[in-house]
Amino acid sequence: MAKNLFNFYLDDDVKYAVMDKLTRVCGEYSKGQLASLIRVMLTDFALTPDEQVSNELVEKIKQEYVYNTSKNKRTRSNL
Numbered sequence: 001m002a003k004n005l006f007n008f009y010l011d012d013d014v015k016y017a018v019m020d021k022l023t024r025v026c027g028e029y030s031k032g033q034l035a036s037l038i039r040v041m042l043t044d045f046a047l048t049p050d051e052q053v054s055n056e057l058v059e060k061i062k063q064e065y066v067y068n069t070s071k072n073k074r075t076r077s078n079l
Contacts, residue, residue, distance in 0.1 A: 009068075 015034065022033045045053070 018037065019034060022037060026033060
């Protein structure tokens with residue numbers, strides 16, 4: 001399956017905390033660990049049956065979406 005470039009914004013403090021943790025638990029790699037983590041997490045989410053998706057995770061996703069759409073001037077929303 002072909003991979004396509006997908007861009008999104010990520011807070012620097014989150015990026016650095018994740019990279020630090022990845023280095024601690026997986027070891028040092030030259031690059032690509034964060035992208036690998038994102039791909040694995042997205043695949044796991046996609047393959048998880050709907051009824052087994054955590055309600056807490058769903059709420060966090062909703063909150064993150066509302067927060068970011070309200071900050072993004074280019075997003076037109078009826079929130």
